[in-house]
Amino acid sequence: MMAPLGLAEWAIVGLSLKVSLLAIGATLPVAFALAWLLARGRFPGRVLLDALVHLPLVLPPVVTGWLLLLAFGRSGPVGAWLESWFGISLMFRWTGAALAAAVMALPLMVRAIRLSLEQVDRRLEGVARTLGAGPWRAFFTVTLPLSLPGILAATVLGLARSLGEFGATITFVSNIPGETRTLPLAIYTALQAPGGEAMVTRLALISVVLSLAALAISEWLARRAYGGRGSHVL
Amino acid sequence: MSFDVEVTLQRGERRIAVAFTTHARVVSLHGPSGAGKTSVLDMIAGLLRPDSGHIRIAGETLFDAAQGIDLPPERRAVGYVLQDARLFPHRRVRDNLLYGWRLAPPERRWLTLDEVLDLLGIGHLLQRMPATLSGGEAQRVAIGRALLAGPRVLLLDEPLASLDAARREEIMLLLERIRRELSVPVLHVSHDRAEVDRLADQLVEMS
Numbered sequence: 085m086m087a088p089l090g091l092a093e094w095a096i097v098g099l100s101l102k103v104s105l106l107a108i109g110a111t112l113p114v115a116f117a118l119a120w121l122l123a124r125g126r127f128p129g130r131v132l133l134d135a136l137v138h139l140p141l142v143l144p145p146v147v148t149g150w151l152l153l154l155a156f157g158r159s160g161p162v163g164a165w166l167e168s169w170f171g172i173s174l175m176f177r178w179t180g181a182a183l184a185a186a187v188m189a190l191p192l193m194v195r196a197i198r199l200s201l202e203q204v205d206r207r208l209e210g211v212a213r214t215l216g217a218g219p220w221r222a223f224f225t226v227t228l229p230l231s232l233p234g235i236l237a238a239t240v241l242g243l244a245r246s247l248g249e250f251g252a253t254i255t256f257v258s259n260i261p262g263e264t265r266t267l268p269l270a271i272y273t274a275l276q277a278p279g280g281e282a283m284v285t286r287l288a289l290i291s292v293v294l295s296l297a298a299l300a301i302s303e304w305l306a307r308r309a310y311g312g313r314g315s316h317v318l
Numbered sequence: 319m320s321f322d323v324e325v326t327l328q329r330g331e332r333r334i335a336v337a338f339t340t341h342a343r344v345v346s347l348h349g350p351s352g353a354g355k356t357s358v359l360d361m362i363a364g365l366l367r368p369d370s371g372h373i374r375i376a377g378e379t380l381f382d383a384a385q386g387i388d389l390p391p392e393r394r395a396v397g398y399v400l401q402d403a404r405l406f407p408h409r410r411v412r413d414n415l416l417y418g419w420r421l422a423p424p425e426r427r428w429l430t431l432d433e434v435l436d437l438l439g440i441g442h443l444l445q446r447m448p449a450t451l452s453g454g455e456a457q458r459v460a461i462g463r464a465l466l467a468g469p470r471v472l473l474l475d476e477p478l479a480s481l482d483a484a485r486r487e488e489i490m491l492l493l494e495r496i497r498r499e500l501s502v503p504v505l506h507v508s509h510d511r512a513e514v515d516r517l518a519d520q521l522v523e524m525s
Contacts, residue, residue, distance in 0.1 A: 207404050210365045213391035214398040215418030215467045225417075229408050 089286060097290055100266040103178055104246040107185035108193075108239060115190055115238060119197035140252075141191040149255025152184060156256070180257035181264045185246035192245055193238035200234020201227070233306055240302040244295055267291055320471075320503040321345055325361050325371035325381075327354070334358065337371075342520035344497055344504045348511065349524030355507040356401070358524075359473045362505065363398040364391035375471045376503060395426065397469030397502075401476045403456035405448035411459050412444040418467025426468035434462045437499070438492065454485035458492065465502075472496075474506045478513055493517060 121127075122134055140148050156163040156174050166172045174180035204227055212222040250268040257264040259273060271287045274280035324337040334354035338345070347355050360366035362373055364380065367388065373381040380394050381387060397418075405414050415434065419427060435441040438458045448456060457477060464472060477493065478486045490513070497504065497517065508514050514521060 205404070207400060208406060210360075210363070210391070211398065211400060211404050212406075212417070213365070214363045214394070214396055215463065216392050216395075216421035217417075218390070218392050221421075226406060 089290075093283075093286055093290065095262065096265065096267060096270045096287065097294075099178060099262065100247055103181045103185055103266055104243055106179070106182040107189060107246045108242045110182070111186040111190055111193060111242060112235070112239065115193035115242075116197055116235070118190075119194045119201055119234075122194065123198045123201040137194050138191045140188050145188065145249075145251025146255050148187060149184060149252035152180075152187065152252065152256040156180070156183070174257070176257050176260055176264065178257075178263050181249075181253050181266060182246075184252040184256045185249040188249050188252050189242035189245040192241045196238040196241055197231065197234045200231040200237070203234075204230045236302050236305055240298050243298050247291070247294060267294075319374070320376055321505065322372070322374040323358075323362065325358065325368035325373060327357060327361065327366070327368050329354075329357070336522065336524055338520075338522045340520050342518075343501075344506060344517055344519045345522060346514040346518035346520070347505065347507045347522050347524060348514045349509065351509055353524040355509075355524055356475055359398065359475050359505070359507055362394075362471075362473060363396045364389060364394050365398075378470065392421075395422075395468065395470045397464030397467055397472045399457075399460050399464050399472070399474050399477060402480055403448075403453075403460040405451075405456055405459055405463070407448050409448075410444070411440070411446050411448065411451070414448065414459055415444075415463050415466055418463060422466075422468040427466070428468055429465055431466065434466055437465075437495065438462045452485070453481050454488055457481065457485075457489055461492070461496075465496075465500075469502060472502050472504045474504060476508055477506070478508070478510070490516065 118133070118137055122130065122137070154160050156166070158164065158167065158173065158175065163173065163175070166174070174183055208226050208230070209222045212226045213219070217225060247266075248268055249266070250272070253264065253266065254269055254272075259265055259269045265273065267287055267290065271284055271291075274283040274287065277283075319339065320341055320343065322339045326333065326335045328334075332354065334357050336347070336354075336358050347358060349355055357366055361368045362375070362380070368381065368383065370383045371381075372379065372383065375396070379385070379387050380389050380396070405411075406417065409417070415431065419431065435444075438461060440455065440458050440462060443451065443455055443459065448459070451459065457480075461474075461477075474493070478489055481489060493506075494517070496502075506514075506517055
């Protein structure tokens, strides 16, 4: 028999959700802007930007974590600047875990949004303009709603990716209970401890349930948004 | 002068050039596929910038390369009906129709929703999504959407091309009715000589 979830497990789930929601919430606008630039922009350095965005997808996560450590550590260029101007340090903090999750989720989110932006019929934006809409109104009334499936897909993929983030997180912000020990790190820790199997099973089940819930919610949203015409998010 | 258009545009190998000045109410741009007829409408609507020339419609200069005038599409008040209707797929017919009407300054609206519904016979479609419309219905909604924005000119790009024979006659009768009952100048593009002969006061050949 498996024991019901205890306080320790709920705390881990809560922390994981907090980290992931901050990561994805903050990344979504950034991912959209990058996807827009890559889908529509014609500027020198576009290929380089494309490669840079995709780097976390192909790098070993440990290396990404180490690069974050170099940049955001106390003596790193960004870390020192944040510390001296805002008194903020991401080191060993849950916000650092969110940053690691965000960086790892970014390429997947940019890809999903970019694909759907490329599907938007640009003649429709033209029609909106001839009907009296300025560029921004055309964007918010035509482009954005029509790329909604991609934005939903990006959110789901990003959440799934960030909930599962392990390598970059443990490298960048270590494995501190209650601060940076998210679900995967907790599973790893329990695996190392003698008699931790029950804990591992419970946490693994939670992971499965969370992932399925994310999928179901996104599918439901997509159906609602497109009048049951069964547009698939993934 | 309803139309005073003289534009050139180099697109890769192809050079598009057209010039016509006329008082006619309904002008047809006629020519084979690939002559750049749609590009001319795009230039008049402001979706494509000509390399040189000028565009004056009903006395207003929309574009003039020499004077550096190039109004953005939203300030041209040009009603543009694209070949495949191009309704907003995420909005109901009613919201498609009212998209431009809501944005137009009240003094520029010269038709009400009821008048357009009556003229085009689309009152029963208001709550439908565009995906559920037939080609002819979609075309009528697209014409209504353009008219409701209060345009000073109506551009029609091959309005019959994507329809079957029965629907063609239906839309044709409608265009004749627009020509009869409304005073808006119309620039109409077609590769079909019979259609042109029925509608146009004046013909502009493109090659």
